[in-house]
Amino acid sequence: MFLVFLFFPSQSGTFLNMLLCIVIFFYLYQKEVDLEPSHLWFVFMTACLIGSFTYLCYHIAHIFLYPDAMYDEPHLDTLLIQIACGWFLVLLLFYPAKKHLGWLVHHFHEEQVWRLVWILPASFTLFALVFVPYDNSLMYLGRLLEMYVITVPMLFVMIFLIYTMFYLAAHALVEQQNMLQKNAYLEIQAQQYHKLQAHVQETSRLRHDFRHQLTVLAEMLKTQSYPEMEQYLKQYISSVSGTPLLYCSSSAVNAILNHYTAICQASGISIQLSIRLKERCSIEDIDFCVLLGNLLENAIDGCRHLQEEQRHITLTVLQSAEHILVLQIRNPYEGTLLIQKGKLLSSKHEGEGQGLKSVQMIAEKYNGVLRLQHEKQMFNVKVLLNL
Numbered sequence: 001m002f003l004v005f006l007f008f009p010s011q012s013g014t015f016l017n018m019l020l021c022i023v024i025f026f027y028l029y030q031k032e033v034d035l036e037p038s039h040l041w042f043v044f045m046t047a048c049l050i051g052s053f054t055y056l057c058y059h060i061a062h063i064f065l066y067p068d069a070m071y072d073e074p075h076l077d078t079l080l081i082q083i084a085c086g087w088f089l090v091l092l093l094f095y096p097a098k099k100h101l102g103w104l105v106h107h108f109h110e111e112q113v114w115r116l117v118w119i120l121p122a123s124f125t126l127f128a129l130v131f132v133p134y135d136n137s138l139m140y141l142g143r144l145l146e147m148y149v150i151t152v153p154m155l156f157v158m159i160f161l162i163y164t165m166f167y168l169a170a171h172a173l174v175e176q177q178n179m180l181q182k183n184a185y186l187e188i189q190a191q192q193y194h195k196l197q198a199h200v201q202e203t204s205r206l207r208h209d210f211r212h213q214l215t216v217l218a219e220m221l222k223t224q225s226y227p228e229m230e231q232y233l234k235q236y237i238s239s240v241s242g243t244p245l246l247y248c249s250s251s252a253v254n255a256i257l258n259h260y261t262a263i264c265q266a267s268g269i270s271i272q273l274s275i276r277l278k279e280r281c282s283i284e285d286i287d288f289c290v291l292l293g294n295l296l297e298n299a300i301d302g303c304r305h306l307q308e309e310q311r312h313i314t315l316t317v318l319q320s321a322e323h324i325l326v327l328q329i330r331n332p333y334e335g336t337l338l339i340q341k342g343k344l345l346s347s348k349h350e351g352e353g354q355g356l357k358s359v360q361m362i363a364e365k366y367n368g369v370l371r372l373q374h375e376k377q378m379f380n381v382k383v384l385l386n387l
Helices: 002-007 009-031 037-065 076-107 112-116 118-132 136-141 144-223 227-239 251-266 285-303 354-365
Strands: 270-276 313-323 324-332 369-377 378-386
Touching: 002 009, 009 037, 009 227, 009 378, 037 076, 037 112, 037 118, 037 136, 037 144, 076 144, 118 144, 227 285, 251 270, 251 285, 285 313, 285 324, 285 354, 285 378, 354 369, 354 378
Parallel strands: 270 313
Antiparallel strands: 313 324, 324 378, 369 378
16 A cells, blocks of 8 residues: 555545455455355445545544645544544444344345445445545635535435335345245145145045954954955955054154155155154144155155166154254255255256245244255255254
8 A cells, every 4th residue: 555655646546545455355355254246245335335434524524623734634633533433333333234234135135136236335435535625725615614514414314214225125025025935835835734634534544444354354253264364364465565654653744754655665766764753742743744745755856867776765853852853864866956055946946946945944933954965966954953
């Protein structure tokens, strides 16, 4: 910066040093913060905007303290006033920036808007550089000084209102999008629940038929028709080889697991289930079934395009403590997975896969986490729930 001032005039040196600082500090900033570049640039230019107000405060103090000075005559006391104004603005804006601006950069994802909205703070920052008097004595002509002193806080209020309107509009848009997404996920949950109901009805029919089989066997036993009884049992065992298994105390969970196990068998996919749950589990049946249904359906879709000998799914459900439930599902896949910021992008449509988004919502409902991993063509999903 000293060399810039050494080889360039004061005005040009100030401008070049400002650009140099912007480039260097933004480079360091974006290396440390994990956000989209357009979001980072908006936040960075907002910081420059705050700095431009302190620059204007510096010149106001400079005009009052040194009425006959030129703008490029620095003084320590006015510099200290500028630093004090900077701290005041930081303290004043810290909470709203952390809460509302922080919410914006994390939840508002309209990239086209972010690519344009930075123009506002950037434009005002450039405007502040030229909105300074070059000769302080000229500010005492007429009502120029009064107008200048009134204009600066009015500009601050105007910028604050524009930011507030931007936040409110973005918040309304995000809420609308979330409502549409929740409706889509509720539709997915309804589909999963209908599948569950169908399987429960099938299980009920098998239990009803089983009572009739026992009646027939009891009659054969009374008449001591042992050869016929043996033949009948062989036929019955053959016919019920696909009888639903009991994995836990929840009939709904048993039904959904048996449903997808049957789909795996029909699709030539080997599936290994390890279900270790306590007698009472605090998670709601419909949430648990939607969670398992989406995970298994995604795993089955991932296996369909593989050779039959490569198709296999491993599902582990473990209640490691009274209030902690862990799920892990692994399956091989073919091709390339599109994972962005820990979210799996759908290969069927633009954006995130709806199945895993539904899983994410259930994980958030139970204050849990969802982790996606992939290595050597093996996809691994881990879910931890705090019940």
